[in-house]
Amino acid sequence: MTGEPESTVVDERTGRRMIILAVVVTVAAFLGASWAALSRLHEIRRDSRVIAASALPSIQSLSAARRKLGHIGVMISQLDRVPLVPGALAELRVVTSGLAVDVNAYFAVPTYAGEREDWWAVLACIEELRTVLGDLDASSPVTPSPATQARLAAAVDRADATLLASMDRNADQIEALTAHIESTRASAVRRAVVFNAVGVVLAGLLLAMALRSLRRQIAAERRAQQLLEARATELEAFAGRVAHDLVAPLTPTFLWLERLRASSDPTTRNAAERALRGVGRATELVDALFTFARAPREAHPAASSDLDHVAREVLGNFEELAITSQASLELVSPGPVPLEVHPGIVSSVLGNLVQNAIRYLGDAPVRRVTVRLQQTSGRARVEVADTGPGIATALQERIFDPYFRAAGRDQPLGLGLGLATARRLVEAHGGTIGVWSLGAGATFWFELPLASGQRA
Ligand SMILES: Nc1ncnc2c1ncn2[C@@H]1O[C@H](COP(=O)(O)OP(=O)(O)OP(=O)(O)O)[C@@H](O)[C@H]1O
Ligand SMILES: [Mg+2]
Structure with missing residues (x-):
């Protein structure tokens, strides 16, 4: 045989290519699924950060501010019965100023549309409270007029309503972000599953094709091997026949040369000796060929x-x-x-x-x-x-x-x-x-x- 049959080589090449492709597809599917998961994970992380860094603290801060506002509200609601002693007025002014500082800090980083407006509204209410409280005489107990009490109560109510609305909006935002996180997660899982499924199907197909061409290659090789063995057997049979056919003429040649060796002419005798050695050698070779060809398997x-x-x-x-x-x-x-x-x-x-x-x-x-x-x-x-x-x-x-x-x-x-x-x-x-x-x-x-x- 001078080389492998063309079809065997092609099958082997195809099989190898299919296996490489299957590996590439599997890796691509894995990378695709990872990309789908990672890109969505990024969105999820962003949403969670908004919830953790902004919405939740906002709600906590706003509820703390509302507690301070409630304290002020309680003091104001008692003004018609209890005159405001100078110490209580000073406390009221301090709490109101503290509330302004807190509210300024809470709204310093507005995170959604409308928060800045809330900030302005609450600050306006606090400013109103401070103006009214600033106008009161702090030297002796004082009972503010009903109109003043009404102004103070209205400012506290407006501020409280605005803080409450702001809390509601933060809660709505948390709800929306949580829903978005859930849908993002679900879509990441879907994409990863699709990538993986396509990858598995394609890789499976390619592997099946590879297996088919490799099987064909093995079959072709087996056929070639059988052919080779058949040829070898034929060759041996042929060698056996040739050896057998050569032995027949060698025997009379040997006898004739033996006669010539007995000649009285030294030149003839010498030539016969040499010819006999050649015939002897030929017989040995033919014998070896014959023995090998006939050696039982x-x-x-x-x-x-x-x-x-x-x-x-x-x-x-x-x-x-x-x-x-x-x-x-x-x-x-x-x-x-x-x-x-x-x-x-x-x-x-x-x-x-x-x-x-x-x-x-x-x-x-x-x-x-x-x-x-x-x-x-x-x-x-x-x-x-x-x-x-x-x-x-x-x-x-x-x-x-x-x-x-x-x-x-x-x-x-x-x-x-x-x-x-x-x-x-x-x-x-x-x-x-x-x-x-x-x-x-x-x-x-x-x-x-x-x-x-x-x-x-
Ligand atoms: N004992 C040995 N020491 C060194 N070389 C050896 C020995 N036996 C075999 N060989 C080597 O192995 C080769 C093959 O041996 P093999 O017996 O098959 O063939 P051969 O002796 O050359 O010829 P044939 O046996 O057919 O007359 C020999 O040609 C020789 O080179
Ligand atoms: Mg030998």
Whole structure:
């Protein structure tokens, strides 16, 4: 495959865009709802301030002023019966002046239309009281004339009525502000709910769309994967057929070359030797290809083998190669280890590992390959450790891929199929395979399930 299918890329892009949009919409809805609440909160705060800073104190002040006015009123109402002694007149004048100071202070900051007029009206009444009281003789007890008493009483009544009206207006204002606060609160809640609801619906829609395109993307990827697997299977079948078809002509070629090797002419003999080596190499490659293509993907039921026995056989097979490579082979085994796996499979896996271990020793001064067999909790473990140059960490996973070979100029010839075949065989039988190598030396290992009777 050269790249991802166009539709998959588009779906992924659309899905990602939808998710981003959904997040943006959710944040916008949240901000909108917050804005709606905050802007209304500002109005509510302004109204509450008017109530707390102006209307309520006004009512309290006005009622205090009315109490003073009531005091003056009571004194004036008794004038027809009780003559006004100089001390009482002085008290009356002082209270009236105090009332003027209070009223001036209360009305200093008028908060609504009409309050200033009230102020002027009350001050006019107080001025009238002060004028009348100022005209009275303060040296001896005095009984003001009925006309004077009437003027005083009228001034007190007018002032009281004005203060009362002013209190009523403040109370009305508080009522209106309270109603406004309530309606503002309700409208803030409504706006926030609308913002949130629109946000939730839009975000939900976008997420659903995102989910749809992501699902389509997953389906497309699955289809591509299946296609890939089908192609790989086809390729393997093809490789198997090619390998099979190549083996057929190689056999007679081999026989003819064997005959030529017996020739009395040294040049012919030499050429036959070289050709035979080439044919031998070709046969090896074809064999590896064939083995990989035919390596089963599933375990064969009802097969059994003894790991210890197979390991001894495999090491026996590699004795000659070990001698040629000046390497020693060693087996550490606990004795028989029964497996439910065909001996051919175990032999193929272990053979690949041992062959590699000897093959890739390079020019290591210590040349040893150790095969260790272990039996642990339901599984058999095999380790093949060598004293060669080891394998770089970055390559340790890749060497199990088909046709992968570590690039080394003086690396012996091979197809890069040995480890891929071993992995396929081990995994088909419910096992695992791997390698660890830190600096010098590599240890390849694989584990296979023990025969059912041994798993206790
Ligand atoms: N014991 C080892 N020490 C160092 N490198 C190794 C060892 N075993 C494998 N390798 C590296 O892993 C690569 C893949 O090994 P694999 O057995 O799959 O293929 P191959 O030996 O190259 O060819 P084939 O086994 O098909 O003949 C090798 O080419 C080699 O570079
Ligand atoms: Mg190999």
